[in-house]
Amino acid sequence: MYELKTKETGESVIAFIEAIENERKKADAYRLLDIFTEVSGYKAKMWGPTMIGFGSYRYTYPTGHSGEYFLVGFSPRKAKISLYFATGDHERERLLADFGKHTTGKSCVYVNKVDDIDIDVLKELIRQSILFLQAAYPDQGE
Template sequence: MYKLKTKENDSDVVEFIEAVENDRKKEDAYKLLDIFTETTGYQAKMWGPSIIGFGSYHYIYKTGHEGDAPLVGFSPRKAKISLYFATGDPDREKLLQQFGKHSSGKACVYINKLADIDEDVLKQLILQSVKFLRETYPEAGTD
């Protein structure tokens, strides 16, 4: 049976950021921490060993697979910074057109550095993601 690896835990967010080796990436991680905290109103929590998440929601897929995930989050990874927003939201793609230099996968948006993107659009993406997930999963973000 599949076991979800990315669970909320009590690891220290600041300790995790302090362990980031690249100084610019560490500085960007602190700025992102402030932006996500102020925009969502949620306290940052570690999810798995490397994702800083904000809020949470419980999902159940048509396949029966279910679990919990952060509403939004980020991870200052070695190659790029991963930003986690809701998938399946049509407004996400419209906002990403105005976002700045990035690439995206199914679940993540990747940036090299914060200076490459529009921080106001980042805040809009965060708010839109939280709104979309709260509408999709009515009990989302009630923690």
């Protein structure tokens, strides 16, 4: 049986951020922590060893696979900062058009530094992602 590797842990978000060696990346992580906390209304929690997530929801796919994941989050990785928003939401693509310098992967939005992006658009991406997931998975998670 498949086991999801990215789970909420009891590790300290602050200890994780403090361990970041690159000072700019550490400052960006604290800035994102403040923004995500303020906009989402959820307390930051570590998910897996490197992801900081806010809120949660439970999902079940048509295949029967189910699990729990954070609503929105970020990970200050060495190369780039990964931002996690809901996939499948057409509003996400519209908002990303005005987001600033970024690239996208399958489920992530990658930025080099926070100064490269529009903070107001980031806040709207956070709000929209939460609304989208809560509508798709009502009455579940935090």
